[in-house]
Amino acid sequence: MTVVDYYKQDRVGVIQLDNPPVNALSQALRGGILGAIEQAHSDDVAAIVLYCKGKTFIAGADIKEFGKPPQSPALAEVLAALEGSAKPIVAAIHGTALGGGLEVALACHYRCALSSASMGLPEVNLGLLPGGGGTQRLPRLVGVEKAMEMILNGKPVAAQKALEIGIIDRVVNDNLLDGALQFANQLIDEGVGATNPIRRTGELAIECNSDTAQLIADTRERVAKRYRGFLSPHCIVSAVEAATQLSLLEGLKRERELFLECMTSPQSKALRYQFFAERQATKILDLDKTVQPRSVAKVAVIGAGTMGAGITMCFANAGIPVTLLEAQSAALERGLATIDKNYRDSAKKGRMTESQVEQRLSLIKGCLNYDELADVDLVVEAVFESLEVKKQVFQELDRVCKPGAILASNTSYLDLNKIAAFTQRPEDVIGMHFFSPANIMKLLEVVRGEHSSDDVIATVMQLGKKIGKVTALVGVGYGFVGNRLFSAYCREAQMLLLEGATPSQVDQAMVDWGMAMGPLSVLDMAGLDIGYKARQARTDLPDDPCYFHIGNVLVEQGRLGQKSSAGFYSYDPKTRQRDVDPAVEHLIVAEAKHLGVPQRKLEAKEIVERLLYTIINEACHLLEEGIAQRPSDIDLILANGYGFPRYRGGPIYYAETVSLINVLKRVEEFHASQGSLYWQPAPLLRRMAAEGEGFKSAI
Incomplete structure (x- = not known):
C-alpha cells in the first residue's frame, strides 16, 4: 500500500498521507514525505499542502518502532526538508496532531485546522521531551511562557485555542482540504515564496531579556516542586531555555542531547511501560470478542455524599445525563450544592467556561424516589459501606430498573457476589470502584462478579474510557486489587511504628523514595475511622493484637485524622498544616511496651x-x-x-x-x-x- 501520494491541484501541489489508522510517522511515511517534497519542487506548483486522509492528521510516532533501531530517513531529515522548502507549505490539520505530528506541522510554514482538531506535545507523559524540534520551534512561534506550559503539561489544545496563541493561522469549519487550498492560493497571490519571504518558524526571533530569564528560573523552581523526582520536566525547561540562547541548529542539537538523556533513562522506560500497560488493561483475556456493549444514554447515582457527587460529575463531564438519588432532601441538596461549588470553583480557576458549567449542571437532576430511575441504562450505588444497606438499595433497584439496566456498586471492600445475590438479575450486576475524589482521580476498578455477563463487562470497560478513567478489570476478593495491596502496605507501616519508627520517619522514607504521600499521612487524610469501621465489620481478621493497633487506639481516643485535627499527626484546623505530635510518639512507645514488642532503630x-x-x-x-x-x-x-x-x-x-x-x-x-x-x-x-x-x- 502506498502511504504517501502526490498530485497537483491547479497552482498547488498536494502531499496526501494515508497510513491508517492514525497516520503514524512510520519509516514508509517519512520516506514518502521526502519523495513528495522533491516531486513538488520539480513540478510547476507555487505552494504545497500537506494533508492526511482518514480520521486524523499525524497522531504521533509509530509505536511499533518503539525500542527498535532507527530507520532512515530520520524525522529530523523530514522536518529539515519541510522547513527548507523553497515553496510555502501549509499543514492541514484534522483529528489530532500529537508529538511528532505537531512537530511536522511546526516545520511547515503555515498551518490551518478544522475547528474540531486538537494538537499537543504529550512526550512528558512518556518520560521524554519533544525530540523533533518541538522545544525549539514552538517557543519561537508562541513565546516561551505558552510553549513551556504546553510542553510541560502534555495536554492537547483545541483548534480555537491554538489559533488564539498562534500555533495555527486559520480555523476551517467545513471542508479542510478546500480551506487549505484556498489558504495556499492566498499565499501565492501575496507572492509568498516568490516576491515575499516565506515565514519559517525556525527563523522567528525570541525576545530574550531579564523577564524571559526570570520566567525560566521561576518555571524551574515550580517544576522542582510539582514534578518531584521526574527527570523529563527538568530537561524540558533546559531545552526551551536553549531556544532562548542558541540558534535553531544549535538548539536542535541541544534538544537531541536532552532527548537521548531522557530516552535512555530508567524513568522513560518505566513510563513507556505504563503507557502500554494502560492499553493492555482494556483487553479482557477471556471475554467473548463478538459481544456487543449495551447502550448507556442515561445514568443514575445512588447517594449524594462526597463519592456520589464526584461520580455524578464524571458522567456529566462526559455529556451523559445523570440522576442523583438520595433518601433525604437535605442530603440531596447538600450533594447538589457540592457539585455546583466544584464546577464554579473550576471556572474561577480557568479550567472551564461558565457556559460549560451550565451545560454540565443541566445534565444533572436530583430525586428522592427510586421510581424515577425506571428508564436509566446504568445505576451506580455509592452508599454507606454496609452489606445491609447495600441489600436495601439493590432490592429497590431490582424492583424499579428496566430489564437490561446495569446495576453497579461502588463498594471498596464488600463481596460483590453477595450484593448481586440481592437481585434477580446477578448477570447485570458489576462493580465500579471509583477513587476519591471521583471527579479527579483517574483510576476505575471494574469488578467482575461471578455472574457478570460479558456484555455488561464490555459496556462498563468502554464506559470507563468514555468518562476519562484508566480502567482495569479485577476479580472479587476483599479490597479487590488496590485496597488489598494498600491494606498490606498500611499494616506494615503500623508494624514499623511498634518496632521503633516514628510516623514522620515512615512517611519521609516513602516520600523520599518517590511516593506522593507517606502511608500514615494518607490514612490521616482519608480518615482513620474509615478503616476502623471496615475492620470492625470483618470476621476474617488475623488473630494478632498488633494488627493496625496504633490506628485503632488513635480512633478510640477520638483522633480520626485531618477531619478531627488529630491522627498520626496534629493538624491546624484552618489550614490543615501537619505537625509532628510528641503525644503520638509517646503513645506508640507505651503501646509497644504493652504488647511486648521490642523497639529498635530503623x-x-x-x-x-x-x-x-x-x-x-x-x-x-x-x-x-x-x-x-x-x-x-x-x-x-x-x-x-x-x-x-x-x-x-x-x-x-x-x-x-x-x-x-x-x-x-x-x-x-x-x-x-x-x-x-x-x-x-x-x-x-x-x-x-x-x-x-x-x-x-x-x-
Whole structure:
C-alpha cells in the first residue's frame, strides 16, 4: 500500500498521507514525505499542502518502532526538508496532531485546522521531551511562557485555542482540504515564496531579556516542586531555555542531547511501560470478542455524599445525563450544592467556561424516589459501606430498573457476589470502584462478579474510557486489587511504628523514595475511622493484637485524622498544616511496651523494603488467585490510584528492576524475622525468581 501520494491541484501541489489508522510517522511515511517534497519542487506548483486522509492528521510516532533501531530517513531529515522548502507549505490539520505530528506541522510554514482538531506535545507523559524540534520551534512561534506550559503539561489544545496563541493561522469549519487550498492560493497571490519571504518558524526571533530569564528560573523552581523526582520536566525547561540562547541548529542539537538523556533513562522506560500497560488493561483475556456493549444514554447515582457527587460529575463531564438519588432532601441538596461549588470553583480557576458549567449542571437532576430511575441504562450505588444497606438499595433497584439496566456498586471492600445475590438479575450486576475524589482521580476498578455477563463487562470497560478513567478489570476478593495491596502496605507501616519508627520517619522514607504521600499521612487524610469501621465489620481478621493497633487506639481516643485535627499527626484546623505530635510518639512507645514488642532503630532502607516488598509479595498472591488479570494491571492500579511513582513503573515492574531473586531473599529474611502470618513468600514469587524470565511468563 502506498502511504504517501502526490498530485497537483491547479497552482498547488498536494502531499496526501494515508497510513491508517492514525497516520503514524512510520519509516514508509517519512520516506514518502521526502519523495513528495522533491516531486513538488520539480513540478510547476507555487505552494504545497500537506494533508492526511482518514480520521486524523499525524497522531504521533509509530509505536511499533518503539525500542527498535532507527530507520532512515530520520524525522529530523523530514522536518529539515519541510522547513527548507523553497515553496510555502501549509499543514492541514484534522483529528489530532500529537508529538511528532505537531512537530511536522511546526516545520511547515503555515498551518490551518478544522475547528474540531486538537494538537499537543504529550512526550512528558512518556518520560521524554519533544525530540523533533518541538522545544525549539514552538517557543519561537508562541513565546516561551505558552510553549513551556504546553510542553510541560502534555495536554492537547483545541483548534480555537491554538489559533488564539498562534500555533495555527486559520480555523476551517467545513471542508479542510478546500480551506487549505484556498489558504495556499492566498499565499501565492501575496507572492509568498516568490516576491515575499516565506515565514519559517525556525527563523522567528525570541525576545530574550531579564523577564524571559526570570520566567525560566521561576518555571524551574515550580517544576522542582510539582514534578518531584521526574527527570523529563527538568530537561524540558533546559531545552526551551536553549531556544532562548542558541540558534535553531544549535538548539536542535541541544534538544537531541536532552532527548537521548531522557530516552535512555530508567524513568522513560518505566513510563513507556505504563503507557502500554494502560492499553493492555482494556483487553479482557477471556471475554467473548463478538459481544456487543449495551447502550448507556442515561445514568443514575445512588447517594449524594462526597463519592456520589464526584461520580455524578464524571458522567456529566462526559455529556451523559445523570440522576442523583438520595433518601433525604437535605442530603440531596447538600450533594447538589457540592457539585455546583466544584464546577464554579473550576471556572474561577480557568479550567472551564461558565457556559460549560451550565451545560454540565443541566445534565444533572436530583430525586428522592427510586421510581424515577425506571428508564436509566446504568445505576451506580455509592452508599454507606454496609452489606445491609447495600441489600436495601439493590432490592429497590431490582424492583424499579428496566430489564437490561446495569446495576453497579461502588463498594471498596464488600463481596460483590453477595450484593448481586440481592437481585434477580446477578448477570447485570458489576462493580465500579471509583477513587476519591471521583471527579479527579483517574483510576476505575471494574469488578467482575461471578455472574457478570460479558456484555455488561464490555459496556462498563468502554464506559470507563468514555468518562476519562484508566480502567482495569479485577476479580472479587476483599479490597479487590488496590485496597488489598494498600491494606498490606498500611499494616506494615503500623508494624514499623511498634518496632521503633516514628510516623514522620515512615512517611519521609516513602516520600523520599518517590511516593506522593507517606502511608500514615494518607490514612490521616482519608480518615482513620474509615478503616476502623471496615475492620470492625470483618470476621476474617488475623488473630494478632498488633494488627493496625496504633490506628485503632488513635480512633478510640477520638483522633480520626485531618477531619478531627488529630491522627498520626496534629493538624491546624484552618489550614490543615501537619505537625509532628510528641503525644503520638509517646503513645506508640507505651503501646509497644504493652504488647511486648521490642523497639529498635530503623533505617530508611529497611522501611522502604518492608513496605514495598509486602506489596510485591501480596501482588503475587493476587495473580495466583486470579483477582488480577495480569502483572501490568497491578502496576497500572497502584500508579493511578495510590500515588505509586509512575517513573518507577509499578510494584511488579520495580521488583524486576531490583531483581526478583533479591526481592525473594528479603521476603524470606522478613519471614524469618517477622513470622509467617504476613510474610509467607508467595509461590509465584519463588517460581518467577527461580525461572529468571520475569513476570511476562506469569500472564
